[in-house]
Amino acid sequence: xxxxxxxxxxxxxxxxxxxxxxxxxxxxxxxxxxxxxxxxxxxxxxxxxxxxxxxxxxxxxxxxxxxxxxxxxxxxxxxxxxxxxxxxxxxxxxxxxxxxxxxxxxxxxxxxxxxxxxxxxxxxxxxxxxxxxxxxxxxxxxxxxxxxxxxxxxxxxxxxxxxxxxxxxxxxxxxxxxxxxxxxxxxxxxxxxxxxxxxxxxxxxxxxxxxxxxxxxxxxxxxxxxxxxxxxxxxxxxxxxxxxxxxxxxxxxxxxxxxxxxxxxxxxxxxxxxxxxxxxxxxxxxxxxxxxxxxxxxxxxxxxxxxxxxxxxxxxxxxxxxxxxxxxxxxxxxxxxxxxxxxxxxxxxxxxxxxxxxxxxxxxxxxxxxxxxxxxxxxxxxxxxxxxxxxxxxxxxxxxxxxxxxxxxxxxxxxxxxxxxxxxxxxxxxxxxxxxxxxxxxxxxxxxxxxxxxxxxxxxxxxxxxxxxxxxxxxxxxxxxxxxxxxxxxxxxxxxxxxxxxxxxxxxxxxxxxxxxxxxxxxxxxxxxxxxxxxxxxxxxxxxxxxxxxxxxxxxxxxxxxxxxxxxxxxxxxxxxxxxxxxxxxxxxxxxxxxxxxxxxxxxxxxxxxxxxxxxxxxxxxxxxxxxxxxxxxxxxxxxxxxxxxxxxxxxxxxxxxxxxxxxxxxxxxxxxxxxxxxxxxxxxxxxxxxxxxxxxxxxxxxxxxxxxxxx
Numbered sequence: 001x002x003x004x005x006x007x008x009x010x011x012x013x014x015x016x017x018x019x020x021x022x023x024x025x026x027x028x029x030x031x032x033x034x035x036x037x038x039x040x041x042x043x044x045x046x047x048x049x050x051x052x053x054x055x056x057x058x059x060x061x062x063x064x065x066x067x068x069x070x071x072x073x074x075x076x077x078x079x080x081x082x083x084x085x086x087x088x089x090x091x092x093x094x095x096x097x098x099x100x101x102x103x104x105x106x107x108x109x110x111x112x113x114x115x116x117x118x119x120x121x122x123x124x125x126x127x128x129x130x131x132x133x134x135x136x137x138x139x140x141x142x143x144x145x146x147x148x149x150x151x152x153x154x155x156x157x158x159x160x161x162x163x164x165x166x167x168x169x170x171x172x173x174x175x176x177x178x179x180x181x182x183x184x185x186x187x188x189x190x191x192x193x194x195x196x197x198x199x200x201x202x203x204x205x206x207x208x209x210x211x212x213x214x215x216x217x218x219x220x221x222x223x224x225x226x227x228x229x230x231x232x233x234x235x236x237x238x239x240x241x242x243x244x245x246x247x248x249x250x251x252x253x254x255x256x257x258x259x260x261x262x263x264x265x266x267x268x269x270x271x272x273x274x275x276x277x278x279x280x281x282x283x284x285x286x287x288x289x290x291x292x293x294x295x296x297x298x299x300x301x302x303x304x305x306x307x308x309x310x311x312x313x314x315x316x317x318x319x320x321x322x323x324x325x326x327x328x329x330x331x332x333x334x335x336x337x338x339x340x341x342x343x344x345x346x347x348x349x350x351x352x353x354x355x356x357x358x359x360x361x362x363x364x365x366x367x368x369x370x371x372x373x374x375x376x377x378x379x380x381x382x383x384x385x386x387x388x389x390x391x392x393x394x395x396x397x398x399x400x401x402x403x404x405x406x407x408x409x410x411x412x413x414x415x416x417x418x419x420x421x422x423x424x425x426x427x428x429x430x431x432x433x434x435x436x437x438x439x440x441x442x443x444x445x446x447x448x449x450x451x452x453x454x455x456x457x458x459x460x461x462x463x464x465x466x467x468x469x470x471x472x473x474x475x476x477x478x479x480x481x482x483x484x485x486x487x488x489x490x491x492x493x494x495x496x497x498x499x500x501x502x503x504x505x506x507x508x509x510x511x512x513x514x515x516x517x518x519x520x521x522x523x524x525x526x527x528x529x530x531x532x533x534x535x536x537x538x539x540x541x542x543x544x545x546x547x548x549x550x551x552x553x554x555x556x557x558x559x560x561x562x563x564x565x566x567x568x569x570x571x572x573x574x575x576x577x578x579x580x581x582x583x584x585x586x587x588x589x590x591x592x593x594x595x596x597x598x599x600x601x602x603x604x605x606x607x608x609x610x611x612x613x614x615x616x617x618x619x620x621x622x623x624x625x626x627x628x629x630x631x632x633x634x635x636x637x638x639x640x641x642x643x644x645x646x647x648x649x650x651x652x653x654x655x656x657x658x659x660x661x662x663x664x665x666x667x668x669x670x671x672x673x674x675x676x677x678x679x680x681x682x683x684x685x686x687x688x689x690x691x692x693x694x695x696x697x698x699x700x701x702x703x704x705x706x707x708x709x710x711x712x
Contacts, residue, residue, distance in 0.1 A: 094191070094210045100223065108343040109333060111326055113352045114390075114537065120319040120326045126343075127238025130225050130249055132218055138254050138296060139237075140221060142261035145289035146282075148182040152217055156183045156208035183208040185264075186224045228264045231271030232315070244272050246312030254296065255304040258286040273315050280308060321359035324394030324404045325350055329535050336539060336548050343542040349388035349535050349550075357644040358382060358391040365637050366396050366617075373633055374626040375602070375617050379405035380641065381518050382613035386552065387531035390611070391641070392515075403620070410496060410511035411616060415468045415579075416594025416603040416630060417489075417508030417517075419524070419571060422465050424488045425476040426563045432462035432570055432660060436472045448474050448507060451595075451629075462570045466578030468593060470507055477506030491558045492520035493530055508594060518605055518614030524571065524590065525607040527656045528564035529555030565658040571606075580604060583635040585643050588653040593630035600624050604634040609654050611645050613638055 094100075108123040132140055144151050150158060158181050180188070187207035211220060230240035240260050241249040252260070262282035263270055270279040284305060291301045319326055325348065333346055358380045366378055382391040394404035403409070422430075438456040441448065448470050456469065464472035477485055482505050486497045494516045501510060519533045539548040571590035574580045579593045583604055591606020600622055605614040615634045618625065 094207060094214065097214060100190075100214075106334075107337070107341045109330060109346055110344070111322075111329060111346050111348055113348055113350045113355075115352065116347070117352065119322045119348065119350070122326055122330045123233070123343075125232070125234040125239045125243050126236050127240070127242050128248065130222055130237050132222055134250050136250070136252065136254075136257070138290070138300075139249065139252055139257045140225070141290060141293075141295045142254075142257040142286055143221075143225065143264075144182075145258075145293065145295065146261040146286045147185065147264065149289065149293060151182050151221065154181065156212040157181060157205050180204065181208065182224050183211055183220050186220060186227065187211055189227055189229070229267045230260065230263045231267035232273060244311055244315050245309065246314060253304075253307075253309075254287075254300060255283070255307050256309045258290070258304060259283045259309050261286050272311055276311075319398065321355060321393065321398070322350070323398030323402065324406065325355065325392045325535065327394075327402065327404055328392060328407050332534075332536050333539060336536070341541075341547075344547065345540045345542060346536060347538040349390060349537050350392070351390040354382060354391040354641075354645055355393070358393045358641050361637055361640045361644075362393055362615075363396050365633060369633065372626070373617075373628045374619070374624070375628060375633065376619050377405060378615065378617040378634075378637065379409070379514050380613065380615050380637065381406045381515050382611055382641065382645065383518065383522060383531075383533050384611055385525065385609065387519075387522065387533050388537070389533055389535040390645075391613075392535065401620075405616065405620075406514045408513070409616075410513055411601045411618065412511055412596035413508040413517055413603055414594035414596040414601060414630065415470075415473075415508060416592045416605050417505070417510075417512075418465065418468065418473050418594075419567060419592050420489045420492065420494075420520070421473050421477050421480075421485050421506050422461070422570065423524075423559065423563065423567050424480045424485045425461070426566050427488065427560070428480050428484070430461055430476065430479075432460060432566055434461050435459060436461065436464060436475050438464065438469045438471050441471050441474060443474070443478065443503060446503070462573060465570050465592075466573040468574075468579045474503065474506045477503055482506070488559075489520065491530070492523045493532075493558075494520050508596065514603075514614050514616045517603075518612055521591075521605050521607055521614070522612045523558050524564055524567050525609070525612050525654075526555060527561045528557060528559035530558040531555050561656070562658055562661065565656070566660060568654055568657060569660065575606065579629075579631040580606070580635055582631055583639045583642075585639045585646075587642075587646060587651050589642070591638070593635060595629040595631075598624040599626070599628055602628050602630045602632065602634045604630050604638045606638060606642075608642065608646065609652055610649055611642065613641055613645070615641075 106123050108121065108125050110121050111119040113119050148158075148161075150161065154160070161181065184204045184207075188204050191203075191207055215223065225237040227235060228237070229235055230237075230243070232243055234240050234243045237260065238249040240263070241247060241252055241256070244260070245252070245256055259272070259279060262279050262285070263272070265282065269275060270282065272279055287296070287301045287304055290296045291298065296304075329346060329348055333344065337344065362378045362380055366375060370376055377395055378393075379395060380391065380393040381389065383389050392406055394406045394408075395401055435458050437458050438450070440455065450470050451468075455471070456463075456467070459467075459469065459472065461472070461476075482501045482503050485505050486499070486501050489497055494512055496512050496516065497505070497510055504510075515533065519531070522533075523530050534550055536548070537550050538546065540546050568590050571592060572588065574592055575584050575589050580591050583589070583591055583606055587608055589606055589608045591604060594603030594605070595601065600618055602617045602625065603615065605612075607613070615638045617628070617634050617637070
């Protein structure tokens with residue numbers, strides 16, 4: 001009921017009066033049940049208003065979540081774009097499953113000498129592909145214990161391992177533990193460099209995910225065991241088992257398996273033939289981890305520790321004096337077949353008897369006299385009359401220095417280069433009996449001198465070569481031109497000369513390798529024909545298929561046989577009564593000594609009808625020797641080697657030599673007039689002085705002084 005002013009009735013107070021100033025409280029109504037089946041706007045009863053309030057809150061929360069998710073997604077996209085642009089642009093592609101297993105690798109090569117005896121193995125050593133089902137159970141578990149114990153319980157990347165490694169490294173203040181899974185290690189080994197940087201780690205993880213999308217866990221582990229490096233140039237579990245223990249991986253015992261599992265962490269530092277003690281310490285750790293995982297019993301662990309593995313005898317062998325040969329031969333083989341060939345069997349041209357003689361002879365002289373003469377290194381190369389390399393020694397000790405001084409080193413040949421100067425002059429018509437005056441000369445600012453500062457006056461060409469007179473060599477070089485000398489040397493097989501050398505080429509100022517010098521001398525031995533030296537006789541695949549066989553080809557004419565005959569005869573006099581007499585071993589031989597500027601290099605290169613050989617002695621750091629010339633220690637080493645090389649051969653001369661051409665003088669019609677005039681002057685002189693003092697004319701060729709040229 002309302003009054004006329006339509007105001008509501010005011011309720012009475014509990015005492016029956018009215019409560020002024022407050023509206024009357026409504027009487028409580030009967031509650032209706034909450035109807036969840038009705039839309040919110042029609043719901044009545046308990047909770048209706050609260051639901052609307054919570055609904056608003058939920059709407060706001062949902063909106064916030066959506067915004068956060070969108071922001072996170074945008075941040076993730078931005079981060080991924082950043083990572084992709086910075087780290088994944090050059091991510092290597094993962095090949096197909098088939099290509100993964102057939103991934104190319106450098107071939108493993110086994111080398112044999114000319115008699116078929118095994119010399120050495122080179123290239124990566126691989127064994128058979130492993131299958132987990134054919135290995136003892138403890139073999140793969142040893143590798144899991146060493147590298148990734150949770151391999152079967154995580155994905156391509158193990159966040160727990162990464163966190164554990166980060167904590168351990170932080171605590172130690174340095175990197176003491178890694179967090180890479182086996183899959184990551186496989187990805188790194190197959191596709192990436194070992195560089196330690198964030199880019200490599202990101203790429204490693206991305207590739208690991210791709211690998212595990214393609215392969216099962218077992219397949220990943222098998223591929224890992226096939227590809228990991230074990231030191232000693234050995235890859236793969238089966239290859240390592242055969243290399244170190246001489247048996248397949250399926251026959252490994254627990255102790256051997258744990259020892260091999262210790263190697264991938266630091267394969268070079270712990271290679272078993274070099275650092276067994278360090279590898280055994282890590283082997284113990286592997287066995288203890290296996291025990292901790294209950295993969296082996298306490299008794300099995302103790303038994304494995306009590307029986308350290310014994311290496312196969314082949315694991316301790318080295319290449320001895322064949323190291324330089326095998327390096328050179330391997331490079332030649334790879335030129336023929338390429339990097340992606342199957343495993344190979346190579347037969348070399350090396351004669352083991354001569355290889356031993358060359359290496360031991362060189363080493364013996366350097367060890368005995370090296371300190372006194374100031375020489376620490378040497379090299380030797382020898383070829384037979386077909387160009388086959390029968391001995392190649394690149395230094396005194398391959399284990400201390402693998403630098404091949406017979407092939408890789410370029411040194412000044414000094415006077416051993418002069419035969420090419422004389423050969424160029426002979427080609428232009430100069431004869432051995434022609435004369436030149438050995439005297440001081442000056443060409444612009446250059447004043448070449450003889451060794452010792454002495455001069456012989458008028459000498460024949462052959463005498464000047466035998467005595468290695470510098471001034472005559474320079475005169476001949478000037479007459480024919482430095483370019484002509486270089487052209488001839490290049491025809492003979494020397495490839496390292498500049499196209500436009502200066503006149504110092506006459507004295508061997510340009511650096512050349514010993515193998516090229518020795519091969520170039522063979523042109524003289526072979527009557528002017530050039531042969532290409534070779535060290536590889538045959539290449540076969542491991543299953544016997546012939547890949548390459550050296551074919552004897554016709555020699556390349558490089559020099560006229562008449563001129564070659566002249567040169568051989570002149571070079572024989574170097575050995576019989578010139579600067580190379582210490583090389584004389586009682587058989588027909590020709591050669592030339594050489595000494596470079598300040599006695600830095602001593603050479604002797606010479607040949608018989610059967611062999612050509614070259615020797616170099618000096619120091620790697622170019623330090624001068626103690627006044628050592630090529631006619632001394634190098635000639636002595638050459639002689640000792642040649643004595644061995646010819647031990648079972650008959651003595652013979654160069655049967656192709658030709659008579660020297662004679663100078664032809666044409667009679668001048670005016671000669672009779674001048675002869676008559678000279679006779680008249682003679683008669684007049686006798687009438688004026690009937691008792692003249694007789695003067696004996698000087699010898700046209702002074703006695704040989706065996707002078708070695710001043711090094712230049």
